[in-house]
Amino acid sequence: MISLDAPVLIEIRDLCACVDDQPILNGVNLTIRAGEIHALMGRNGSGKSTLSKVLAGHPAYKVTEGSVLYRGEDLLPLEPDERSRIGLFLGFQYPVEIPGVSNLEFLRVSTNARRLEQGLEELDTFAFEDFVRERLGLVQMDPAFLDRSVNEGFSGGEKKRNEILQMALLEPLVAILDETDSGLDIDALRIVSGGVNQLANVDNATLLITHYQRLLDLIKPDYVHVMAAGRIVRSGDKALALELEQRGYEWVDRELDALEMT
Amino acid sequence: MTSQSHVGQLVSQPYKYGFVTEIETEKIPKGLDEDVVRLISEKKNEPQFLLDFRIRAYRHWLKLQAPDWAGLGYPPIDYQDIVYYAAPKQKEKKNSLDEVDPTLLETFDKLGIPLSEQKRLSNVAVDAVFDSVSIATTYKEKLAEHGVVFCSITDAVNEYPELVRRYLGTVVPSNDNYFAALNSAVFSDGSFVFIPRGVECPMELSSYFRINSGDIGQFERTLIVAEEGASVSYLEGCTAPMFDTNTLHAAVVELVALDDASIKYSTVQNWYAGDENGVGGIYNFVTKRGHCCGERSKISWSQVETGSAITWKYPSCILQGADSVGEFYSVALTNHRQQADTGTKMIHLGPRTRSTIVSKGISAGHSANSYRGLVQMGPKAVNAKNYSQCDSMLIGDQAGANTYPYIRSQQPDASIEHEASTCRISEDQLFYLQSRGIDFEAAISMIVSGFCRDVFSQLPMEFAAEADKLLALKLEGSVG
Ligand SMILES: Nc1ncnc2c1ncn2[C@@H]1O[C@H](COP(=O)(O)OP(=O)(O)OP(=O)(O)O)[C@@H](O)[C@H]1O
Ligand SMILES: [Mg+2]
Numbered sequence: 001m002i003s004l005d006a007p008v009l010i011e012i013r014d015l016c017a018c019v020d021d022q023p024i025l026n027g028v029n030l031t032i033r034a035g036e037i038h039a040l041m042g043r044n045g046s047g048k049s050t051l052s053k054v055l056a057g058h059p060a061y062k063v064t065e066g067s068v069l070y071r072g073e074d075l076l077p078l079e080p081d082e083r084s085r086i087g088l089f090l091g092f093q094y095p096v097e098i099p100g101v102s103n104l105e106f107l108r109v110s111t112n113a114r115r116l117e118q119g120l121e122e123l124d125t126f127a128f129e130d131f132v133r134e135r136l137g138l139v140q141m142d143p144a145f146l147d148r149s150v151n152e153g154f155s156g157g158e159k160k161r162n163e164i165l166q167m168a169l170l171e172p173l174v175a176i177l178d179e180t181d182s183g184l185d186i187d188a189l190r191i192v193s194g195g196v197n198q199l200a201n202v203d204n205a206t207l208l209i210t211h212y213q214r215l216l217d218l219i220k221p222d223y224v225h226v227m228a229a230g231r232i233v234r235s236g237d238k239a240l241a242l243e244l245e246q247r248g249y250e251w252v253d254r255e256l257d258a259l260e261m262t
Numbered sequence: 263m264t265s266q267s268h269v270g271q272l273v274s275q276p277y278k279y280g281f282v283t284e285i286e287t288e289k290i291p292k293g294l295d296e297d298v299v300r301l302i303s304e305k306k307n308e309p310q311f312l313l314d315f316r317i318r319a320y321r322h323w324l325k326l327q328a329p330d331w332a333g334l335g336y337p338p339i340d341y342q343d344i345v346y347y348a349a350p351k352q353k354e355k356k357n358s359l360d361e362v363d364p365t366l367l368e369t370f371d372k373l374g375i376p377l378s379e380q381k382r383l384s385n386v387a388v389d390a391v392f393d394s395v396s397i398a399t400t401y402k403e404k405l406a407e408h409g410v411v412f413c414s415i416t417d418a419v420n421e422y423p424e425l426v427r428r429y430l431g432t433v434v435p436s437n438d439n440y441f442a443a444l445n446s447a448v449f450s451d452g453s454f455v456f457i458p459r460g461v462e463c464p465m466e467l468s469s470y471f472r473i474n475s476g477d478i479g480q481f482e483r484t485l486i487v488a489e490e491g492a493s494v495s496y497l498e499g500c501t502a503p504m505f506d507t508n509t510l511h512a513a514v515v516e517l518v519a520l521d522d523a524s525i526k527y528s529t530v531q532n533w534y535a536g537d538e539n540g541v542g543g544i545y546n547f548v549t550k551r552g553h554c555c556g557e558r559s560k561i562s563w564s565q566v567e568t569g570s571a572i573t574w575k576y577p578s579c580i581l582q583g584a585d586s587v588g589e590f591y592s593v594a595l596t597n598h599r600q601q602a603d604t605g606t607k608m609i610h611l612g613p614r615t616r617s618t619i620v621s622k623g624i625s626a627g628h629s630a631n632s633y634r635g636l637v638q639m640g641p642k643a644v645n646a647k648n649y650s651q652c653d654s655m656l657i658g659d660q661a662g663a664n665t666y667p668y669i670r671s672q673q674p675d676a677s678i679e680h681e682a683s684t685c686r687i688s689e690d691q692l693f694y695l696q697s698r699g700i701d702f703e704a705a706i707s708m709i710v711s712g713f714c715r716d717v718f719s720q721l722p723m724e725f726a727a728e729a730d731k732l733l734a735l736k737l738e739g740s741v742g
Contacts, residue, residue: 056697060689084699096694100712106695109708113699149712166698 002222006033007071009174009205010055010088015066016230017054024050026230027066032174035202039216039241040209042227043249048209049093051227052176056090057083070174084110085117089172091163093179093209098150103162106150107132111169135168138195156183164195171199176207181215193218213245226252279532283369283474287393289348292477294341296320299447302347306416306450311427319436319446326440332603332634334572336508336545344510345478346448349395362398366390375470375499386466386497387412391482393474394450401465410494411456412467415483418454425456429487433516433553433580441512441574442549445481449514452482457492457523466722468497473533473544479510486516488523490556495526495722506542508571513548521556521583526564528721529577530729533569538627540599543571550577551607554586554615562589563606564720566729571600576634578607581615581646588617591720595710595733596629596661605635605666610643610676619650622714625661632664639676646676654684655713657706685713707733 010032017025024047032038040048054061055068057080068075075083098106111131112122123131136143139161151159160180167175177196181189196219200206208219216224216238224240225232228249233256234240244252290301299320303313328339350366362377370377370390377390377398387401389412396414405412411422419426436446453469473480488494498515511533517525527550536543546569552561563577579588590606608617617637625631637648654663665682687709695705711718711730718726 053693056693058693079702080693080696081699081701081705084697090697092694096688096690098691098694098709098712100715101708106698106700106708109700109704110695110698113701117699170699 003033003035006035006202008033008069009071010075011069012055013067013069015051015054015068016064017050017061018064019050019061023064024061024230025054028227028230028232030225030232032205032207034173034205036223037200037206037208037219037221039221039224039238040207040227040232041211041224041241041244046227047230048227049178050230052090052178052207052209055083055176056080056088081113084170085114087114087173089167089170089175091160091167091175091177091180093182095151095159095163097152097154099152101150103148103150104129104132104146107146107166107169110166114170132165132169135165138168138198139164140191141165157185157188160184161188161192164192168195168199171204173204174207175199175204176209178209179211180208181210181212189215190218213241216241228252228256279373279534281372283365285363285365285474286351287348287475288351289345289475289478292343292345294344294346294448298346302448302450305347306419308419309423311423312419312430315431315436316447319443320448322437323440323443323447326443328440332574332632334574334601334603336572339510339545341444343477345475346481347450348393348475348478350392350397366392366397369472369474370470373470373472386468389414389453389467389469391451391453391469391471393472393478393480396451396453405464408461408464409458410461410463411454413454415449415452415454415485418485422454422456425487426454426485429485429516429518431516433518433551434514434549439549441547442514445483445512445514445549448479449481449483452484452513453486454484455486455494455496457488457494459489460491461489462492463494466495466497468499470499473509473511476507476509479512481511482513484513484515485518486525486527487518488520488525488559490520491522492520493524495528497528497530497722499530499532506537508536508542509544511544511546511548511570513550515548515550515577517552517561519552519554519556519559519561519586522558523556524560524562525552526562526722527552527577529563529565529567530721531565531567531569531573535569535600536571536598538598540571543600544569546570546573546575548575550575551580552578552588553580553582554588555580555582556586557583557612558585559583560587560589562587562591562720564589564591564717565593565604566717566721566733567592567594567602567604568733570602573600573602573604575604576606578609579617580609580611581617581643582611583615584612585614585616586612587615589720590617590619590621591717592621593624593714593717593729593733594622594631595624596626596631598627598629600627600629602630603632603634605633607636607638608648609636609638609640610646610648610673611640613642613644613646615643615646617648619648619652620716621650621652622717623652623654623663624657624710624713625654625663626657628660630662630664632666634666634668636668636670637678637680638669639671639673639678641672643673644675646673648676648678650678650680651716652680652682653713655710656684656686
């Protein structure tokens, strides 16, 4: 839902970042307001995941230029855990496995960290079980996954569902979902999209990183952006995604080349 | 700041049991000769057989050389510079806790081991050893109702000389190795447990060893005997003050399990480990061995090792009875300049004997952490089975981890399976937890604790959480 009066949640200006001195982001600009759903598309290797990790504070990426404001405050000096506690969420493209760490315990510690920041009461093991069971329904996940180690031995699709479960527990203000649709079967895609739609409201925002229109059929974006070589090179509404679906990225390249010539 | 350098700072946590108790102590002069051995025996009013045992051991020890095969680096120990007997002065021999010096009770309170009637743990009997002597054993009467004997080895020698005589030195002979011989000559105190036929010990038993004096060696001796069909779970804990000299701790533990008996022996070891430059700390040179002499008997070792400047320790099982079972679950955490060479020996003698080894080594700082294990299948160990899993986790890039699995088999039907892995805490795992609001320190200890889960799950309930906390503590520190 677009409303230009809605508060700006995240404002990215000329963001440049590198890994091992190799530049990957080359001046990203993006503004996301409360209530909006943005889709970020672009070729493999164009820098989408990198942008998401820089926003979440991954230590391997160094910001060399530009700024990111989160609700008007500088986001970049914050540790990744602080960013999470104030409501930034990254659903990973490749969630890692953490052997031996109980998923349930992990989810509880994580949820409580966020709740404490929000001034809410910590949930003890019993209260949390109730809460998590309710949220499991949102992604129709089997409670058996709570008793396993974090992501260990989860199938690709199960890992993605576990990510959305975490989003449902943490109730972030800005959720970045990196290819949450990849690896999901047709039913799971519908269920997970349903979950994301239910969590979206006028106060929060979602940035969907995806390659496929089929996700955007289920979660309707207000804006669609195309990334190339570490920059957002084109923005539009959902028609842009449909155009990409039909014509591929070459068309964007050609337009860009033409632009650079003039 | 990279996360690896972060981690380095994290594992440095001040040792919180480093205080010294001010108490009047009776010490014999430094040094070791046959007269000192006689003096110790005399102080304890020992029967002749025990004095003979000590003298034999001492004479044998003189002929031995300190082992160097583990490649541990430490200067030669001056055995004449050690006090072999130190005991807090007490007016009379204590008959009940009320008569124990309150300073000592306070010390154990401070260590989290309350002994007094009101505060003690409800389902754990404790034998508290201070320097060379046991100062109190709780729940003695309640245990006696079940026929269970739990007391200091000194008391056992006086009250149950026949039992001690029958079993002492049968699992770890006094000439077994350098440190075992030394211990046999000069051991001062330790715990004795006897579970009679058919009895399931009604509570956890626990010994707590506290070294207080800086110049003493602690040579404790523990003997646990479970008769036919008996079972017991025993836990050992230990701490010491911070001294800049090294203190020698050379214990011997012997376990005997008869037919269908089971003994679970858990250790949470938190000796003072020395400072970050490797100055001070305990040398922990320990011989622990269990003898599954009965059929279908079972001995299970679980250990969480976090202290000691040097650990040299191989809790082992001799699986003699048919269908007997040996287990070894170990977590060893080293940091700074600590050295640990630890593992187990599973000696399969009887048919269909089974053993499981799960070892988790975590090395940080400049420490060295080795697993050394032997699996031996004797000619009669038909269809015997062993499974070993040895995993190492490296924190930072200055620490070392090694695995030395030795296998000897004279039995073609035996099956031996060995898995080993080495990993680092990955930046991505840390980032994943952090991006879920979990701060850096908590994330590290969560990952480490997950790594150790297979071992923690083997600890008695009451202590699993304790071990988890201890590890977290050792990993905690200031985030720079
Ligand atoms: N840690 C890293 N070390 C080296 N190169 C990296 C690292 N992270 C990203 N890159 C490089 O940066 C570029 C952008 O990668 P990124 O993962 O952001 O792409 P993406 O747009 O998410 O691609 P995809 O659609 O395939 O997921 C790629 O060329 C990638 O190889
Ligand atoms: Mg990507």
